Amino acid sequence: MAWNTRFICIQVIDRNGKPDPYQAWEDTLRVRSKETVRIRIPFRDFVGKTVYHCQVLDHEDLGMMGIVDMQA
Numbered sequence: 001m002a003w004n005t006r007f008i009c010i011q012v013i014d015r016n017g018k019p020d021p022y023q024a025w026e027d028t029l030r031v032r033s034k035e036t037v038r039i040r041i042p043f044r045d046f047v048g049k050t051v052y053h054c055q056v057l058d059h060e061d062l063g064m065m066g067i068v069d070m071q072a
């Protein structure tokens with residue numbers, strides 16, 4: 001799965017409970033099968049709705065898509 005957000009960047013905190021060595025802010029991250037990824041999203045200067053989704057279109061069509069609603 002390639003997890004993608006629109007307009008906001010995310011930072012991986014840990015993968016399967018182990019701290020991620022890369023501290024980069026990105027809008028896309030790869031999630032392996034059965035992997036759990038904990039992320040950080042700074043909601044500082046954007047209010048409204050945006051989507052997150054898997055970039056594998058078959059996955060997205062099967063429901064790997066959602067809405068983040070940021071409110072002030």
Ligand SMILES: [Cu+2]
Binds near residue numbers: 002055059060
């Ligand atoms: Cu996927």
